Amino acid sequence: MTLAQRTLDPRPAHSAPAARPERGHLRLEGVTKRFAGDVNAVSDVNLDLERGKLLGLLGPSGCGKTTTLRMIAGLLPITSGRILVDDDDISLRPPHQRDFGLVFQNYALFPHMTVAENVAFGLDMRRVPKAEARRRVAEALELVRLPGYGERKPREMSGGQQQRVALARALVINPRILLLDEPLSNLDAKLRDEMRREIREIQQRLGITTVFVTHDQVEALTMCDVVGVMSGGRLAQIGTPEDIYERPASLFVADFVGRTNILDCEVLNGHRVRLGDGVYSCAATTIRPGKAKVAIRPHRINLTPHRDRALLSTSTNSAEGRVLRTTYVGDIVQYDIDIGGPTLQVETPTHGRGLAVAVGDKLLCEWRPDDMLVFER
Amino acid sequence: MAVSETSLPLADAPTATARAKVFPVVPVALLAPMMLVNLIAFILPVAQLVRISFLEGSGGVLTDTTTIGNYVDFLTDAYYLSMIWNSVLLAFVVTVLTLLCAYPIAMFLHTVSPRWRNLLFVMTISPLLVSSVVRTYGWMVLLGDQGLVNNMLVGMGLIASPLRLVNNTLGVVIGLVEILMPYMALSLIAGFGRLDASLSEAAASLGAGRLSRFRRVTLPLTLPGVALGCLLCFVLSISSFITPKLLGGGRVFLLATEIYDQAVIQLEWPLAATISVAVLVLFGFALAVYSNVVRRFD
Ligand SMILES: Nc1ncnc2c1ncn2[C@@H]1O[C@H](COP(=O)(O)OP(=O)(O)OP(=O)(O)O)[C@@H](O)[C@H]1O
Ligand SMILES: [Mg+2]
Numbered sequence: 001m002t003l004a005q006r007t008l009d010p011r012p013a014h015s016a017p018a019a020r021p022e023r024g025h026l027r028l029e030g031v032t033k034r035f036a037g038d039v040n041a042v043s044d045v046n047l048d049l050e051r052g053k054l055l056g057l058l059g060p061s062g063c064g065k066t067t068t069l070r071m072i073a074g075l076l077p078i079t080s081g082r083i084l085v086d087d088d089d090i091s092l093r094p095p096h097q098r099d100f101g102l103v104f105q106n107y108a109l110f111p112h113m114t115v116a117e118n119v120a121f122g123l124d125m126r127r128v129p130k131a132e133a134r135r136r137v138a139e140a141l142e143l144v145r146l147p148g149y150g151e152r153k154p155r156e157m158s159g160g161q162q163q164r165v166a167l168a169r170a171l172v173i174n175p176r177i178l179l180l181d182e183p184l185s186n187l188d189a190k191l192r193d194e195m196r197r198e199i200r201e202i203q204q205r206l207g208i209t210t211v212f213v214t215h216d217q218v219e220a221l222t223m224c225d226v227v228g229v230m231s232g233g234r235l236a237q238i239g240t241p242e243d244i245y246e247r248p249a250s251l252f253v254a255d256f257v258g259r260t261n262i263l264d265c266e267v268l269n270g271h272r273v274r275l276g277d278g279v280y281s282c283a284a285t286t287i288r289p290g291k292a293k294v295a296i297r298p299h300r301i302n303l304t305p306h307r308d309r310a311l312l313s314t315s316t317n318s319a320e321g322r323v324l325r326t327t328y329v330g331d332i333v334q335y336d337i338d339i340g341g342p343t344l345q346v347e348t349p350t351h352g353r354g355l356a357v358a359v360g361d362k363l364l365c366e367w368r369p370d371d372m373l374v375f376e377r
Numbered sequence: 378m379a380v381s382e383t384s385l386p387l388a389d390a391p392t393a394t395a396r397a398k399v400f401p402v403v404p405v406a407l408l409a410p411m412m413l414v415n416l417i418a419f420i421l422p423v424a425q426l427v428r429i430s431f432l433e434g435s436g437g438v439l440t441d442t443t444t445i446g447n448y449v450d451f452l453t454d455a456y457y458l459s460m461i462w463n464s465v466l467l468a469f470v471v472t473v474l475t476l477l478c479a480y481p482i483a484m485f486l487h488t489v490s491p492r493w494r495n496l497l498f499v500m501t502i503s504p505l506l507v508s509s510v511v512r513t514y515g516w517m518v519l520l521g522d523q524g525l526v527n528n529m530l531v532g533m534g535l536i537a538s539p540l541r542l543v544n545n546t547l548g549v550v551i552g553l554v555e556i557l558m559p560y561m562a563l564s565l566i567a568g569f570g571r572l573d574a575s576l577s578e579a580a581a582s583l584g585a586g587r588l589s590r591f592r593r594v595t596l597p598l599t600l601p602g603v604a605l606g607c608l609l610c611f612v613l614s615i616s617s618f619i620t621p622k623l624l625g626g627g628r629v630f631l632l633a634t635e636i637y638d639q640a641v642i643q644l645e646w647p648l649a650a651t652i653s654v655a656v657l658v659l660f661g662f663a664l665a666v667y668s669n670v671v672r673r674f675d
Contacts, residue, residue, distance in 0.1 A: 075578050095581040102582035108575040112597045112674060121593070122583035173583060 023086050024051045024176045024209035026072070031081035033067050033233075041067045043233045044081070049226065052207040054200065056224030058214055060256065064233040065213040069181050072211060074098050085176055096125075101170030101208075105182045107162045109154035115141070115165050116150030122173035140172035141165075143202060160191045167199065171206070178203065178210040184219065196223055217257045221245060229253050251375040254295040263342045265294045265374070273374060276341020280317040281369035293375045298334065298347040300371040303357070304364045318366045319344075323359050333357075337365060423657070430650035437644035447651040457635075461655065464632040467546065468614040471553045475561045475610050476603065478554060483565035483602075484595070487572065498566065502559045509556045513623045516552045517543060520624075544626025552624040553614050560613060561606040568602010600674050608667040612660055632656050 026049040033042040042064040049055050057065045070076040072083060074095035083091045090098055109118050116137050123133040141147050144164035154162055163183055170178060180199070184192045200223045203210050214220055220227045221241040228238040229252075237249040248254035255262055266274040267289045273282045275294065282294060321337035321344065328350075335346045335357065344365060357363065433442040451457050486497055504512065519525045520542035527539035542548055572595065580590045618633035625634070632652055640649035 073578075073582055075581070095578070096584050096586050098582075099584070100582060102579065104575050104579060106573070106575060108573065108579040110576060110579075110594060110598075121580065121585070125584035125589060169579075169583065179582075 025049070025086050026055075026177055026209055026211070027082075027084040027087075028068075028072070029082040029084070031068070031071060031083060032079045033064070033071055033076060034079045040233050042071070045230075045235050047228060047235065047238055049209060049211070051209055052204075053225040054203055054210045054212060054223060056212045056214055056220035056227045057230060058217060058220040058227055058257070059230035059236075061215060063230040065215070065230055066181055067233075068230070069179050069211060069213050072177070073100055073102050073179050099173070099176045101173060101175030101178045103163075103166045103170050103178075103180045103183045105185060107154075107166040107183075109162055109165055109169070111154055113153075114150060115146070115152050115154065115157070118154065118165060119150075119169045119172050121169065126173065136172055137168075140168040143171065144168045144198070159186050160195065163187065163195065164198075167202070171202070171208075175208070178208050180210065180212045182213055182215065184214070185216075192219075199223070221257070227257075229256060231256070248295070248373065251293055251295065251377075254373060254375065259298055259345070259347075261294075261296045261298060261345050263294050263296070263344075264377075265292055266290065267292045267374060271369070273372070275319075276339060278319050278340060280319070280372060281315075282372040282374050283370050285374040287374055287376060291377055293377050295373045295375065296344070296367055296371055298345045299332070299349075300367055301344060301346045302366040303335070303337075303346055303348055304366065316366045316368060317372065318364055321363055321365050323357055323361045323363060325359060326357060335363075337363065339365060426650045426653050429646055430654050432647050434645065434647040437646075439646060447647045451648065451651050451655065457652075460630055460632060460635060461659075463630070464615055465659065467549065467553075467631065468611050471550055471557065471614045472607050472610040474550065474554045475557050476607060479558050479561040479565055479606065480603070482562055483569050483599075486566055487569040488574075501562045501566075504555070505559045509617075510619055510623075512556055513552055513620045516548070516555065516624060520548055520551065543624055544628060546625070546629050548624035548626070549621045549629050552620045553617060556617070556620060557610045557613055560609045564606030564609060565599065565602045568599040568605065571601075572598050597674065601671050604667050604670040608663055611663050615656060615659060 026047075028045050028047045031042060031045045032040060034040050045068060047055070057068060059065055067076060071078045074090070074093060078091055081091070082089055085098075109115075110121065113121070119137045119140055120133050123136060128136070137150065138147070141150060144167050146161060146164055146168070149157070149161070149165075154165065157165065163186070166183070183199070184195050187195060196219060199212075212219075212224060221244070224241060226238060227241050227244045229236045229244060231252050237244060237253045239247075244253060244257050248257065251262065254260050263275060267285065267287050268274055268279065269289060270286065271281055271284055273280055273292070273294055285292075319339040321339040323335055324338050324343065325336040327334040330350070332347045332349055335348070337344045337346055346365060429439070430447055431443050431445065433440045433444045433446065482501060486494055486501065489497060517524075521527070522539040522541075524542070526542060527536075530536045531539060542551070576594050576598070577590050580594045585593060615631075616633050618631070618637050621629050621631050621634050622637070625631075632655070636649045636652045636656070639645045639652065
């Protein structure tokens with residue numbers, strides 16, 4: 001029904017929650033959290049998030065994403081550092097005075113209230129007059145495409161619907177900042193994809209500064225203006241999705257975001273490395289000669305049949321290899337290719353006929369030096 | 378898709394009804410022992426009780442004459458009417474006080490770190506390990522004129538002469554509240570188990586202060602536990618007779634103590650049976666109120 005509505009009707013105009021681009025500049029300065037037991041769950045996190053931007057906090061389980069988000073929300077006291085919103089130090093302010101919208105992984109809808117009562121809760125707390133509250137609740141429910149669901153109880157809704165109610169409840173109070181903790185992790189792949197789009201669209205339309213915690217790198221790259229990759233409580237890198245993917249600052253980021261070949265190598269000088277039997281050009285590096293690691297994205301490697309050798313340009317790395325294994329994934333085919341020592345994983349899109357490759361075939365792998373990144377071991 | 382949706386239930390319907398008609402052997406077999414015990418230890422005695430309450434008797438001798446005279450006597454006697462009222466009032470006061478004492482304990486146990494929770498939980502219910510008779514004697518020692526409480530208060534110069542803390546209704550209330558607290562705490566802790574900590578946090582993020590969070594989220598969600606604890610305490614407090622007897626010093630007259638006196642001392646079994654049935658009716662009311670509250674919140 002929602003789907004039909006969406007394709008048939010043009011989206012109705014919403015007057016509220018109104019866009020508030022003039023507020024919501026979030027800054028974290030050296031934010032640190034140490035739990036009893038001397039482990040730093042979060043260490044020295046610095047970030048500066050412009051108004052209206054969507055920040056994705058990405059990282060493996062236990063790296064401190066939730067802890068960071070809870071500190072921003074005020075649900076956890078910070079051990080040291082400062083949190084500023086619009087240059088206003090809110091580090092010590094209790095959560096109910098921060099005016100942030102929060103969406104939990106488990107939605108945390110009040111089970112004893114109807115959907116409308118849930119959404120109206122924040123307005124009640126702000127003593128918004130009944131009539132206005134009713135109107136804003138209806139608008140918020142429309143915003144998340146659940147008009148007319150107000151009288152239901154949360155347990156009578158599907159996971160995706162509950163998730164949208166939680167979003168409406170957080171948005172209706174017109175928060176300075178929206179905080180989302182893995183809001184999509186309980187949804188199936190298709191619904192998650194749909195919700196990603198919806199959240200991003202609502203976020204952009206309202207121009208609301210948002211922090212979005214996820215451990216799904218596709219989510220982070222596709223939705224966010226800025227991605228912060230966390231590792232062991234630290235912010236390993238923060239930048240645009242393109243920065244993170246194309247210019248990872250560390251081996252960890254290269255490995256965590258997107259698929260990549262990580263191989264042992266030996267740096268010969270600032271732009272050449274030895275990999276197995278071959279010597280290749282790499283992206284400029286300041287790492288001193290000696291043992292190191294290189295990262296090459298599998299889909300940045302081009303496969304050509306052996307006989308086309310003459311076509312090769314000199315500025316491209318090329319290595320002769322033997323196919324060890326092929327895996328058909330659907331949109332791509334993965335090949336494991338032995339290039340005389342290390343094994344490269346290569347991905348090529350499947351379009352129509354493609355390369356007829358069998359295990360044992362000899363092929364030529366080519367890649368640009370810029371796609372060969374060198375990192376400390 | 379539409380085809381399968383409409384045809385599936387139709388195809389399933391005959392099997393479903395057929396299954397429902399089969400005699401549920403396993404459930405009945407599993408329930409049988411309990412049903413037998415209940416029949417012998419509960420249903421039959423209660424039936425017997427009801428029968429005796431309709432018999433005429435005098436001086437410890439039961440006759441075969443059926444009468445409703447026992448009920449008429451009981452319900453027209455101002456002494457017994459005030460006794461019903463006193464018992465209900467006392468049970469009510471005890472229940473409310475027990476709730477007020479136990480709720481913060483349950484709330485604390487819910488928020489305390491899991492490391493301490495188990496220990497504190499065991500400590501909370503550990504009084505159950507000691508017989509309530511022993512605990513009542515303990516209270517007699519503590520609350521007496523020369524007891525610890527009075528000696529301390531007099532010794533500190535707060536009062537000139539000992540307070541009358543025992544052999545009156547106050548003593549009974551103090552004793553019952555302490556004795557019933559573990560039951561209340563257990564019910565409340567069960568109620569708190571359903572409370573997800575993130576709900577309170579969500580309320581906080583929406584602007585609810587401590588008090589609003591308690592009033593709008595914590596309390597409503599723990600209400601089923603509160604209702605259960607109150608039902609238990611109310612019923613246990615009306616039916617308790619050792620504590621009122623010992624701490625009331627023979628000056629507090631309640632339904633339970635009266636049943637005991639009539640049945641064991643006066644040997645007026647028909648009257649004792651009649652009062653017992655009246656207590657059962659009271660329990661029925663309490664149960665009705667309880668299920669009403671629970672239904673509203675579930
Ligand atoms: N209350 C706590 N007491 C002690 N340690 C904690 C507490 N909460 C979290 N931690 C620790 O802090 C670290 C970061 O936890 P956090 O929940 O922030 O991880 P996360 O990145 O959100 O992981 P996930 O993706 O699994 O949700 C973990 O090592 C965790 O064990
Ligand atoms: Mg988390």
